[in-house]
Amino acid sequence: MSTKLTRKYIDDLKSHLDERNDSDALAMMEELHPADIAGIYESLSLEEATHLYLLLDPEKASDVLVELEEDDREAFLKALPSEVIASQFIDHMESDDAADVIGDLTEDKKQEVLLHIDDVEQAGDIVDLLSYDEDTAGGLMAKELIRVNENWGVATCIREMRKQAEDLDEIYYIYVVSDENVLLGILSLKALLLASASTRVKDIYAAEVRSVQTDTDSEEVAQIMEKYDLIVLPVTDSIGRLMGRITIDDVVDVIRDEAEKDYQLASGITTDVETTDSPARLSRARLPWLIIGLLGGIVVAAVIGRFEEDIQINPEMAFFIPLIAAMAGNVGIQSSAIIVQGIASNSLGLESTYRKLGKELIVSLMNGIILSGILFLYNYFISHNLALTFTVSTSLFVVIIFAALFGTLIPLLLDRVKIDPALATGPFITTMNDIMGLFIYFLMGRILYDIFI
Amino acid sequence: MSTKLTRKYIDDLKSHLDERNDSDALAMMEELHPADIAGIYESLSLEEATHLYLLLDPEKASDVLVELEEDDREAFLKALPSEVIASQFIDHMESDDAADVIGDLTEDKKQEVLLHIDDVEQAGDIVDLLSYDEDTAGGLMAKELIRVNENWGVATCIREMRKQAEDLDEIYYIYVVSDENVLLGILSLKALLLASASTRVKDIYAAEVRSVQTDTDSEEVAQIMEKYDLIVLPVTDSIGRLMGRITIDDVVDVIRDEAEKDYQLASGITTDVETTDSPARLSRARLPWLIIGLLGGIVVAAVIGRFEEDIQINPEMAFFIPLIAAMAGNVGIQSSAIIVQGIASNSLGLESTYRKLGKELIVSLMNGIILSGILFLYNYFISHNLALTFTVSTSLFVVIIFAALFGTLIPLLLDRVKIDPALATGPFITTMNDIMGLFIYFLMGRILYDIFI
Numbered sequence: 090m091s092t093k094l095t096r097k098y099i100d101d102l103k104s105h106l107d108e109r110n111d112s113d114a115l116a117m118m119e120e121l122h123p124a125d126i127a128g129i130y131e132s133l134s135l136e137e138a139t140h141l142y143l144l145l146d147p148e149k150a151s152d153v154l155v156e157l158e159e160d161d162r163e164a165f166l167k168a169l170p171s172e173v174i175a176s177q178f179i180d181h182m183e184s185d186d187a188a189d190v191i192g193d194l195t196e197d198k199k200q201e202v203l204l205h206i207d208d209v210e211q212a213g214d215i216v217d218l219l220s221y222d223e224d225t226a227g228g229l230m231a232k233e234l235i236r237v238n239e240n241w242g243v244a245t246c247i248r249e250m251r252k253q254a255e256d257l258d259e260i261y262y263i264y265v266v267s268d269e270n271v272l273l274g275i276l277s278l279k280a281l282l283l284a285s286a287s288t289r290v291k292d293i294y295a296a297e298v299r300s301v302q303t304d305t306d307s308e309e310v311a312q313i314m315e316k317y318d319l320i321v322l323p324v325t326d327s328i329g330r331l332m333g334r335i336t337i338d339d340v341v342d343v344i345r346d347e348a349e350k351d352y353q354l355a356s357g358i359t360t361d362v363e364t365t366d367s368p369a370r371l372s373r374a375r376l377p378w379l380i381i382g383l384l385g386g387i388v389v390a391a392v393i394g395r396f397e398e399d400i401q402i403n404p405e406m407a408f409f410i411p412l413i414a415a416m417a418g419n420v421g422i423q424s425s426a427i428i429v430q431g432i433a434s435n436s437l438g439l440e441s442t443y444r445k446l447g448k449e450l451i452v453s454l455m456n457g458i459i460l461s462g463i464l465f466l467y468n469y470f471i472s473h474n475l476a477l478t479f480t481v482s483t484s485l486f487v488v489i490i491f492a493a494l495f496g497t498l499i500p501l502l503l504d505r506v507k508i509d510p511a512l513a514t515g516p517f518i519t520t521m522n523d524i525m526g527l528f529i530y531f532l533m534g535r536i537l538y539d540i541f542i
Numbered sequence: 543m544s545t546k547l548t549r550k551y552i553d554d555l556k557s558h559l560d561e562r563n564d565s566d567a568l569a570m571m572e573e574l575h576p577a578d579i580a581g582i583y584e585s586l587s588l589e590e591a592t593h594l595y596l597l598l599d600p601e602k603a604s605d606v607l608v609e610l611e612e613d614d615r616e617a618f619l620k621a622l623p624s625e626v627i628a629s630q631f632i633d634h635m636e637s638d639d640a641a642d643v644i645g646d647l648t649e650d651k652k653q654e655v656l657l658h659i660d661d662v663e664q665a666g667d668i669v670d671l672l673s674y675d676e677d678t679a680g681g682l683m684a685k686e687l688i689r690v691n692e693n694w695g696v697a698t699c700i701r702e703m704r705k706q707a708e709d710l711d712e713i714y715y716i717y718v719v720s721d722e723n724v725l726l727g728i729l730s731l732k733a734l735l736l737a738s739a740s741t742r743v744k745d746i747y748a749a750e751v752r753s754v755q756t757d758t759d760s761e762e763v764a765q766i767m768e769k770y771d772l773i774v775l776p777v778t779d780s781i782g783r784l785m786g787r788i789t790i791d792d793v794v795d796v797i798r799d800e801a802e803k804d805y806q807l808a809s810g811i812t813t814d815v816e817t818t819d820s821p822a823r824l825s826r827a828r829l830p831w832l833i834i835g836l837l838g839g840i841v842v843a844a845v846i847g848r849f850e851e852d853i854q855i856n857p858e859m860a861f862f863i864p865l866i867a868a869m870a871g872n873v874g875i876q877s878s879a880i881i882v883q884g885i886a887s888n889s890l891g892l893e894s895t896y897r898k899l900g901k902e903l904i905v906s907l908m909n910g911i912i913l914s915g916i917l918f919l920y921n922y923f924i925s926h927n928l929a930l931t932f933t934v935s936t937s938l939f940v941v942i943i944f945a946a947l948f949g950t951l952i953p954l955l956l957d958r959v960k961i962d963p964a965l966a967t968g969p970f971i972t973t974m975n976d977i978m979g980l981f982i983y984f985l986m987g988r989i990l991y992d993i994f995i
Binding site: 124251254319351362363385408467 | 558575577624700703704714729732735736752768769770771772773789790791794796802804805806808809810811815816821822824825828829831832833835836838839840842843844846847850853854857858860861862863864865866867868869871872873875876878879880881901904905908909912913916917920944967969972973976980990
């Protein structure tokens with residue numbers, strides 16, 4: 090179905106653009122989806138991209154612009170005059186996309202572009218949408234929708250719908266409102282299709298409709314749409330008046346972004362980066378956690394420093410430092426990852442914190458016994474040093490239990506004080522557990538070496 | 543909108559069920575969405591759940607069953623006779639859900655249930671769907687759809703659609719096929735709504751339609767639907783005949799599962815688990831990676847063991863073992879996480895492997911200089927041990943570069959040999975980098991201590 094975007098294809102396109110061979114360049118774009126054209130952006134110079142986008146039919150060019158990565162779009166629009174942005178792009182977008190694009194502009198440019206929009210209704214919709222926080226239902230919604238009055242007959246309904254449908258790419262639901270624009274329910278296309286012409290809307294619509302308010306958090310919107318398998322979700326104001334609707338494709342981005350953010354945080358990356366970003370940006374995104382890790386390592390060095398004598402007498406204690414540190418980190422990350430995911434997908438269930446900790450204790454006791462057992466056998470048969478054998482495996486057991494409890498408790502506590510629990514995973518918890526784990530290890534060593542020697 | 547599922551609400555429900563107070567129990571279920579009813583499952587005994595589900599209207603009960611977690615559903619169905627499964631549940635489901643539910647039964651029970659399905663067409667659809675691999679478009683699709691012939695007029699079209707629409711929850715698209723059932727395009731409801739009665743289908747349908755084949759991988763299906771913002775995607779066989787359609791709600795699950803799987807693998811958890819699972823299951827899911835980590839730790843111990851004399855002479859070398867190990871792990875995970883995400887979201891772009899490695903080299907050189915610099919200053923002013931100062935910061939620099947290159951290269955290599963690159967992140971790469979990092983550290987130590995002392 091989709092043309093493979095090979096290196097050769099892009100080189101051909103670039104040479105058409107550079108030679109101002111417009112018709113051939115356009116012909117190459119003919120069968121490409123806007124998302125595919127957006128995918129080429131990074132291979133083009135700013136000049137080539139500008140030339141290409143202004144060649145395209147404005148409808149298609151606007152779709153391409155919407156599909157661009159946010160920072161690419163900002164860079165691209167910076168070079169264009171406000172009237173061109175308004176007439177070639179914004180005029181042809183649905184209100185939610187238009188608001189997203191305009192929202193990223195500088196304050197001055199935003200005003201200029203808004204003044205250059207021909208359709209006053211469209212400009213008004215965009216201004217309304219810009220007033221909502223990006224991470225709320227209001228920030229996600231579009232104003233275009235099909236709205237019918239409960240008192241209309243099916244014939245009036247279809248006539249009005251034809252009028253309203255012109256602004257819409259596709260119709261999924263028809264919303265039924267009262268005279269005061271209060272959302273009453275939905276009229277499915279199926280019901281409309283099966284109804285006779287004399288029926289009234291109030292007799293065939295479904296009064297049950299799930300909706301959110303403009304200030305509902307976008308992650309909650311995603312959870313609701315996912316849980317109830319919704320394709321479109323209407324948005325109301327605080328007194329129930331219909332303000333807009335959110336479609337699932339916008340929410341899929343929220344779901345993926347959320348999952349990726351957790352994963353990146355767990356991997357110690359602070360801002361959203363991709364392989365195609367510049368080295369400086371990639372470096373900046375990673376340095377904060379690495380510096381925390383480094384400082385943690387310095388603290389650990391100071392902790393071990395207090396046991397310098399023990400190491401000098403029993404240098405074999407040092408051999409197992411990385412094992413204890415790594416296991417403390419691994420166990421802690423596992424425990425916190427399960428909690429973080431549970432919080433993210435809202436599937437923690439009704440278990441209380443105490444029950445969760447109790448369960449985690451059982452899991453870590455089981456794992457602790459098995460892992461310490463393996464390590465005990467290894468050292469018992471290989472090293473023949475009884476003090477070392479007991480120290481290493483006892484410490485591992487204690488460390489596993491502590492790490493599991495910390496790993497469970499910390500994200501739950503963070504969530505309670507409204508800090509993103511995903512922060513708990515990754516380098517942060519690893520470093521904490523390293524410090525705690527090695528302190529336990531050397532303390533155990535001091536006690537057990539006294540007993541066995 | 544949704545009733546808060548409090549502990550009290552559930553206790554009330556349980557007492558109604560236990561006292562066989564059916565009408566009150568049903569009244570409590572009245573306003574709940576099937577997904578909410580499914581959410582209560584874990585709080586009910588098997589007996590209570592069975593009683594409740596058979597009380598419900600079969601349409602609703604089937605929706606609840608579809609919303610249950612897979613292992614809960616398996617446990618629930620194990621206790622029910624095949625005829626009840628067929629008549630109370632399967633008969634009322636769309637074909638894709640029915641196939642998913644039946645697919646999880648044992649081979650014997652599967653046959654029994656299929657024989658008890660009243661609607662032969664439904665049974666046939668399910669058998670067809672069961673033949674596809676779960677992780678392909680065939681495994682995701684449903685057979686129910688609205689199909690019209692290109693030669694029909696709008697009136698015939700609407701009449702036929704009314705007939706076909708009975709099997710469907712909602713209509714999103716109408717597919718246009720040839721006499722041989724080859725998919726030709728889509729007819730939007732909007733076009734149909736705006737057309738006059740005398741128009742023919744072939745004059746108003748859109749011939750451009752994106753489709754996949756039954757054997758397309760489900761992750762590719764998710765990528766296509768996400769990239770092109772599709773709500774429904776038709777599925778054809780290898781010669782283009784229309785076989786079924788996939789809706790976005792099924793694909794949202796694929797997207798979330800995929801993102802969660804990567805995150806769990808990175809956190810060292812092998813199978814899909816949730817906080818509500820049993821301790822034994824939670825323990826089993828985590829042990830494999832922990833054992834790998836443990837074995838890695840033992841190898842590291844052996845590596846350090848070769849430098850026992852060095853540690854005895856310079857015990858301060860041991861202080862920085864955790865720092866070197868942790869930084870090697872952190873850097874490696876960061877590098878591999880970016881690659882793994884790029885592969886997952888198909889956004890790696892057209893850069894070659896060499897360019898990626900080159901860029902990663904630049905990033906790690908930048909980070910390496912900054913981090914080693916900080917560590918150098920710390921040791922220079924605090925420890926006053928020049929040999930240690932140079933050893934630790936030089937090793938850190940070298941280790942950061944090696945870890946970054948490994949972290950980039952390994953997931954790319956795994957992807958090339960068709961192994962899930964997410965395996966590279968988490969405990970695996972941490973352990974590898976620990977071994978490599980500490981070997982470099984002690985080797986450096988031996989060289990630099992000779993120079994400085």
